[in-house]
Each structure stands twice: as C-alpha cells, then as structure tokens.
Amino acid sequence: MHEFGITSRIVNTVLQAAAEHKSTQVLEVELLIGRLTFLNPAQVQYSYELLARGTILEGSTLIIEEIEGAVRCMKCQRINSLKLPPQGCYDPFPSFCCPECGGSVEIIQGKECLVKGAKMI
Numbered sequence: 001m002h003e004f005g006i007t008s009r010i011v012n013t014v015l016q017a018a019a020e021h022k023s024t025q026v027l028e029v030e031l032l033i034g035r036l037t038f039l040n041p042a043q044v045q046y047s048y049e050l051l052a053r054g055t056i057l058e059g060s061t062l063i064i065e066e067i068e069g070a071v072r073c074m075k076c077q078r079i080n081s082l083k084l085p086p087q088g089c090y091d092p093f094p095s096f097c098c099p100e101c102g103g104s105v106e107i108i109q110g111k112e113c114l115v116k117g118a119k120m121i
Helices: 002-020 041-052
Strands: 026-034 061-067 069-073 079-082 105-109 113-120
Touching: 002 026, 002 041, 002 113, 026 041, 041 061, 079 105
Parallel strands: 026 061
Antiparallel strands: 026 113, 069 079, 069 105
16 A cells, blocks of 8 residues: 555655644645556555644645646557546556547546645645
C-alpha cells in the first residue's frame, strides 16, 4: 500500500505550508491525482484521516480530483486519452502504443500527484 507513504508526504507538505502561513486550522485540502499513479483514492482518504488525527488537519475535508492518462505519439504526434479500468479491476494493462499508427508514445498526463490547494484559517 504505497498510498500511506505518499499521503504522509502530502500531509507533511500541507502542515509545512500551514506553519509558514501561521494557520491554526486547515479546513480543506484539494489533491490532483493522475490515474497512472495507480493510487487508490479510497486508500488515500483513509490514510489522510489517520495521519490528520491530532494535527490542525483533523476534521478537514479532502477533495481528490482524478485525471485520466493521455499520451502523445512520437511518430504521428497525435494525442490520445488513455483510459484505465476502475480501481480494483484486474483487466490487462493498457497498451502504450498509438491507436492511430502503432508508434511509440510518451505519457503527457496522468502521472500527477500534487496538492492543488488548501483552505486554512
């Protein structure tokens, strides 16, 4: 479960930002998580609640926005979405070839994992 380790870093980042702004309470934290990180939002939420206990994050709302993957073909330069099955499905991993020409692709979206914002007082 790599969600706990990553969520721990997220919590520490928000706590550090809150300290820099001399905030006494965090009301809301917004995350942007790409589907290609393979982070399970429910496990991130659970980890966040555990890690927030006893801190100024306790009781805050965690909002998670998921981003689908996107790839650009190195040959034809077309950009295509890369849809993954819902979390928990064990379908084969998606092909990383261009659906148009079969060329190699580079991932241009879906690997993000960042704090988009936080509401603090």
